[in-house]
Amino acid sequence: MYEANQMVTAYENNIALHFGNYLRAVANKLLRVKERKAQLRAQLAAQNRHRTDINSTIQTLITQPTANVKRVLLHGNLDDPLIDNANRALLELLRAVFDSYPDDFHFHNSTEKANYKDGDIEADSQIRPRYHLHAFYELVQIMQKHNMHLPCVFPLRTSWIPAHTHIDTKVLCSQILGMSDKEPDLVKRAWDLVVNLNHPGFKMSGSKDENLARHFFGSVDTDGVSISITKKTRAEKSRNKGRQVVKDREPRDKPNNRKAKSKRKHGTSEPAVPFRADIPYIHDLTQQELLDTKGKVLLLDPGRRDVFHGIHENSTPENPMCYRLTQQQLISQRRTRRFQKILLKAKRSSTLGNVQSTEDFLATASNRTLDPTEFDMYIVKRSMVWDILSEFYSATQTVHVQSAHQIHKLRREYLARPPRNYPLHRKLRLSAYINRKRTDAYIARDIRKRFGKDTIIALGNWSAPMSCYHVPQRGKGWRKMFRKHNFQVLLIDEFRTSSICPACESHSLETFHRVPNPRPYRYYQAINQGKDPNIICHGLQRCTNVTCMGFVKKNGIWSWGYKLWNRDMAAACNFLRILNSLRNHGSVPPEFQRSWMQQQAVATNVHGTDTNPQPPPTRRRLNQSATQHPR
Template structure:
């Protein structure tokens, strides 16, 4: 149930907004309409108005101004039977009671499939046959492993129960920094992770309060993560981070020092690419052909899903035999260890580069703006990592940070397909090699030309971090967020 709840909570609003964009063909309209044109501005003003209707933010007196396509889309959204609250926005209702939206989420998945859009899994299923890690606490220990009743288990100490299956003298169970073993481990049958808990920490799974949180309290929790509400905690050295896909972390401090952590670097350090190639090499014995015949499980059609189960079951014995090979568990264990080492090296490199610092991270999401009453799921793992290493990390709204020139505050850009420059790798640069850079933005403001009267080009990551530094410095100086980076465009018909 927890898996279903989190899936709906994190993805319902995102997939609903994406469906609206796909049905209205927003991507093609953006490519067709010229930048800064009146037609483009009118299109997006109309889009904001339509979304406010589709998400039930406003209830117009009449729907006669909707086109046939827009009316059809509205009827499809009504057919989802979304449970609405009279006085609360839709995003809040999803955040506090996600399971009530599960039927609507399944119907939305069916609409994606009906229109031929890229499918998503409304019901998350475990499909891997590689042994996964399972959490074992004291209750599971005595009821499933020791096979004794609760009354028998309560007659002895918890430590004595664990001594029957574990060597608690092993260094993995020793107390560290005031934390001690309280009876919880995870294992995949080969490796074991031991959980240590501080005596004053809350019990695992304990809720902080009863009932649903109010919209005001939920919004306050989200706002508390943003830099606007944590200016007093900022240190002198500010490091802004633009999270992305290729450059996973693009960092810059207020002295102009750059630090990059790329996807390629993480693949090398964790060995994930090497393990994937070795696993694929093992599959060439016939497993790859078997798996290529298995249809997609991402369907809400009962007959198609039945077909998926039957085809998957046909050669299940051969697949189980293949995935029970010790190599798969070994690779999984090495990937876990290597990831920990990679994260430790990342923190060390950041501290060596910037010293003591506070991190401001953009609240980027690949689905556009993060939904209300939610935080960016793309940055959640990084924020947890920084918190674990006692580094303050706050979020920053990235609105317009990639579309405004840091030197002249102009938003008039022309996109250049590619530009040649000295190679970014030092040893290639020493050889005089050049490289082509794609997707650069050139500022068209005549007052922003370089000394050679050439256009100034910006890398999008550099552009974002420079503007993020400008925003943070303006806040620290007491001037608030600059107007050029502010939101506040009302929805109009």
């Protein structure tokens, strides 16, 4: 039953997270957006047009019309008059997706659940994902026909490392101990036979009041090395006794109905932070609330290689208060490379055979395909490598340093018991989890030590999509981490913050510097193909405004030229401009306002008060919305 619930949850989460994104991606593929942009860009470049002019022309002729088509397409109607005949012919393949719904099916709206007719597919897939499984299947079939990257319609557990297994009192008694699950006082007697209930992890926690504290009621998840203990309050335990009724999900932008709680973390001296179901944007706060944060805000711009790059609002040129966290620092603190070397050494020294070649053989078959013949081939190949890979990833034991170093050999003589061996991969998975938590705690301590205990974190709302040759980035994970460590977190809209010069306040920042490609494979590949191995440096920008020129140090010599900016530092300085403008004038500077902000400002000026405020649009990835300006 537990595994079945996990499978259903995985299917629903997969649809809710990806359906809208993949529908737009297929529309871009059918409309040939990428090819048309490349062709038009080459034509305009041949005419010696400026880069800004080229981007503006592409935005007007291709990006904006395509965005309008996709916006109409999300309502599930290919026959809408806003879609011209040429685009309708290209999008005809999507009719199979829309025909998979019943004739009387209406989509929910993300803001008003009762208004079905104005809803769209993306909002409804997040509210009722189970009703979109057939349409998602049809959509992925179209992607397979056009050789696009295939998502997994039916997520599978492909890891060879044994996963955590849920064990409750009934499973423990019937499957492990062979006891009757109807005996009185069963939980304490049964679990006392397999675990130490006197361990602090199993004891009451959270509060001294037994009714408010969390207790262990006989439910754990374990993989044989690590264990996760589930605790509940007595009220939660009594609520969960009845039959569980599965309901539709609430819209994501609907506020949580839980009451706000002010908590102080046990054993810490940090100030309590009120619980909020959603993280507010700074332009949603009142001027008085913003004035109350004066002198406390740390403005951080998230990125890839520089995970965080920002400044404190009290920073000055004479006394800079900057903060920078790089990806290399995280790798070093989490000991990621050390774990990779251990795993690679275990692969090479395995007595089961060449593990790497076995994995390469399995990788030739895809488990995401919807073709039954190809999936049968994947099953056959997986069965062929089952013995080697399952044994390697589940039974490989740790190699202790006690047997290698002389000091540990002497220490072994007075040990009460010999050192225990654990399954290597499960132990490293637990160690990686512990190191991540330690790193998060270190980052929180370091920020409080450098900027004060009452520091408020203001984060850019950029969310990093998955990208080739890059480590997956934490988006919401960083926000949750800061809130878990009792920081007050605010969001800042990053619209145009990396393209406007903080000094002259003009839209004049551009990239210009070319450097050798830092990826050796791509560098030598370009040389072999007779192409330029140098690429544009993304992190260095210059201000092209002639009134903003000054002395610049180049190759050790000061000369008159364009002012240079680090891209992330320019964004952080613009964050500070937005914050000060909201405090002093109650509005975002016009150059950083989106279209809906400008319309709302006009309505406010005309009527005196905003009688019809428009909510901000749902945040999407930068490559999925035509109205989203590049950072």
